[in-house]
Every structure is written in C-alpha cells, then in structure tokens.
Amino acid sequence: MAAPRSCGLWRSCCRGWSRAAAGGCGLPRFHRSRPGATLSARSLSQEKRAAETHFGFETVSEEEKGGKVYQVFESVAKKYDVMNDMMSLGIHRAWKDLLLKKMHPLPGTQLLDVAGGTGDIAFRFLRYVEAQHQRKRKRQLRAQQNLSWEEIAKKYQHEEDPLGGSLVIVCDINREMLKVGQQKALDQGHTAGLAWVLGDAEELPFDDDKFDVYTIAFGIRNVTHIDRALQEAHRVLKPGGRFLCLEFSQVNDPLISRLYDLYSFQVIPVIGEVIAGDWKSYQYLVESIRKFPNQEEFKEMIEAAGFQKVTYESLTSGIVAIHSGFKL
Ligand SMILES: COc1cc(O)cc(C/C=C(\C)CC/C=C(\C)CC/C=C(\C)CC/C=C(\C)CC/C=C(\C)CC/C=C(\C)CC/C=C(\C)CC/C=C(\C)CC/C=C(\C)CCC=C(C)C)c1O
Numbered sequence: 001m002a003a004p005r006s007c008g009l010w011r012s013c014c015r016g017w018s019r020a021a022a023g024g025c026g027l028p029r030f031h032r033s034r035p036g037a038t039l040s041a042r043s044l045s046q047e048k049r050a051a052e053t054h055f056g057f058e059t060v061s062e063e064e065k066g067g068k069v070y071q072v073f074e075s076v077a078k079k080y081d082v083m084n085d086m087m088s089l090g091i092h093r094a095w096k097d098l099l100l101k102k103m104h105p106l107p108g109t110q111l112l113d114v115a116g117g118t119g120d121i122a123f124r125f126l127r128y129v130e131a132q133h134q135r136k137r138k139r140q141l142r143a144q145q146n147l148s149w150e151e152i153a154k155k156y157q158h159e160e161d162p163l164g165g166s167l168v169i170v171c172d173i174n175r176e177m178l179k180v181g182q183q184k185a186l187d188q189g190h191t192a193g194l195a196w197v198l199g200d201a202e203e204l205p206f207d208d209d210k211f212d213v214y215t216i217a218f219g220i221r222n223v224t225h226i227d228r229a230l231q232e233a234h235r236v237l238k239p240g241g242r243f244l245c246l247e248f249s250q251v252n253d254p255l256i257s258r259l260y261d262l263y264s265f266q267v268i269p270v271i272g273e274v275i276a277g278d279w280k281s282y283q284y285l286v287e288s289i290r291k292f293p294n295q296e297e298f299k300e301m302i303e304a305a306g307f308q309k310v311t312y313e314s315l316t317s318g319i320v321a322i323h324s325g326f327k328l
C-alpha cells in the first residue's frame, strides 16, 4: 500500500456513516425477520428485545443509538482535547503513550486507527516511527566504517521518507472530530504518512488483510454492535497483525472505586457543563463506561471474534485497560 502524501479527507462510501449522520434510519441489519414469516408472540417480543440497546443508562433502539452517539461527538468535537486534559489531569496522555509503547511500531508499519477522532493515536504513531527510523539510520551510519563527511551529509540530505514507509489511516464516523484532527495535523506539521477516512467501525471501508496493526482508543464503547466491530478488525488485519484496544474498564479496588464513582458522577458532568456547555454528553461518557464489559468479559469477546493470544493490562487501578490480540 502506497503511503498517501496528503492528509485530505476521504469520504468512505460506507452506509453506516450516512445512517448515523442522518440521525439514525434504516433497519437493524441482523434482526430483520424474513418477509412473510409468522412470528409467535414470544419470538416477537424476543425480536423487540434483541433490537434494543443502551445509550448510557438509557434504553434505546439499535437504530437510534448511532445517531445519538454521532450527536455527542459532533457537540464535543471542538472542546474534546481540552476537556480530556482537564478531566483526566493529563493522565489520558500517559495511557495513550503506553499504548504506543506496547505497539512498538517499526518503520514500514501500516496502522489503522479506528474511532481515531482528533488524531491523538495517529500523531503519537508518526512521532514514534520517525524516532525509530532516525535511530535505525544512525545505527547504520555508525556501523559503516571510513565514511567521509560528504557521504554522511549526503545520506542526511537525501532522506526521502523519514517514516520509512509507515502509514496511519484515521477512520472515524464523525466528520466534526476528523475536521478538528486535520487542523491539529496541520498545526503540528504532520503531512506525510497520514490519511483521514470517514467510516463505521462496524463496516470498515477497507479490503481484507490490509493492516499490520489495528487500534481503537476510547472508541469501541460507543459502537452499537461491539462484536461486529471486532469481526471487522479481524478481517482488515493481515495474518500476523495485531489488535490493540485502549478503553475504560473496571476498577477493582473498592475504596478507589467509590472515589472514582464520586468523581465520575459528581464532577465530570459539571466540568462538561462549565467548560463545554454540555452536561448530557459527559453524563453519557460516565454512564457508557459503567455499561462496558469488564477486562475478562471483553477479553472473551475479542477471542470470540477470532483473535489469538489475547491479553490485557489494567492501568491506574483498572480505570482503563489495554487489550491485545493477534490474527494468526
Ligand atoms: C463524550 O464522550 C467523551 C468525551 C471526552 O472528552 C472523552 C471521552 C473519552 C475519554 C478519553 C479520551 C480519556 C480522557 C478523559 C477522561 C479520563 C475523563 C473521564 C474520567 C473519569 C471517568 C474519571 C477518572 C479520572 C481520572 C483517573 C483522572 C484523574 C482525576 C483525578 C485524580 C481526580 C481529580 C480531583 C479533583 C478534581 C478534586 C475534586 C473531586 C471531588 C470533590 C470528587 C471526589 C474525588 C476524589 C476524592 C478524587 C478522585 C478519585 C479518582 C478519580 C479515583 C482514583 C484515582 C486514581 C487511582 C489515580 C469520551 O468518550
């Protein structure tokens, strides 16, 4: 795959995006009944239940959820980065750095960052591979004996790709989040090795076996059908490729858990209201965290999607966890 030089927005033709952007319409794809099929009262009520899901603590239909999630991120996009620093006192940066450390990408890595939003993982990836590439080049130069200074200077001047062929695609369902990310990329001078794609985690607009690494940070909690997003992750990874997910998880220490609940429910929505004028979106954030499966349950879901050697590491007493798996 050739590394795109531009960081323009590729609009995917994926149906999922247009449905969510339009506020949710269309039939749930996996719970449709066959035309003409007669359903007993019991199976009818089962169908109804199956098409329901949650949006925070609220019960909503599966069709509604995508539109509601879209509105949340459309609303918070402009204040998203500042809110994260404020609410987490900058701790989210350390969690994201740890994700990159775990990934340890080498020059040439093709990364798909799903629900990539404003590009935090993508920019870290670019900085990481660039530093790796520099180190490799220095090692090679040191290993070569008897080079003249002209030869050394030439090697530095003719560095055609500082990323060594690496590429990151940021894929997100929300146009506003991507717009903020693109502006950040310009401000931080990231132009090469980066592409932005509008697309749904449940229906990725990419061919099979394309990427070395798939990441999703604080994104999978918002997806309507987590199992479908995991299957899509498995499909687009190359054999040998790695899945990495950074997500809120379950706090295991009872004392920390009480303080955490207090902070989550009493402080976070207030900060949301004061800084972003948006209580509801931050209430959704803390509620959606409580609805997400714990470390072990999520590990099982990743395994059910076909990943092997699935492991996880809990960070900050389990407030978040990084799950890892391989397509073998
Ligand atoms: C709409 O959807 C979203 C919007 C977004 O902006 C972001 C996301 C996705 C999230 C990220 C990208 C990550 C960054 C965002 C967050 C971490 C915000 C979510 C935060 C929580 C769910 C709570 C946990 C927060 C932390 C661990 C960060 C550190 C915070 C503190 C140490 C607390 C600071 C203390 C004060 C400000 C004092 C005032 C507090 C009170 C009076 C309440 C009582 C609180 C305490 C006594 C201390 C708090 C204790 C804890 C947080 C638990 C223990 C902490 C540790 C083990 C370190 C998105 O989807």
Ligand SMILES: C[S@@+](CC[C@H](N)C(=O)[O-])C[C@H]1O[C@@H](n2cnc3c(N)ncnc32)[C@H](O)[C@@H]1O
Pocket: 069, 073, 114, 115, 116, 117, 118, 119, 120, 121, 171, 172, 173, 174, 177, 199, 200, 201, 202, 216, 217, 218, 219, 222, 223, 224
């Ligand atoms: C909390 S943000 C995370 C952004 C970024 N990964 C980070 O760590 O800062 C969640 C992102 O998930 C995106 N999202 C929600 N549902 C999605 C879906 N079905 N497909 C792709 N992205 C989705 C949202 O638009 C939003 O940008």
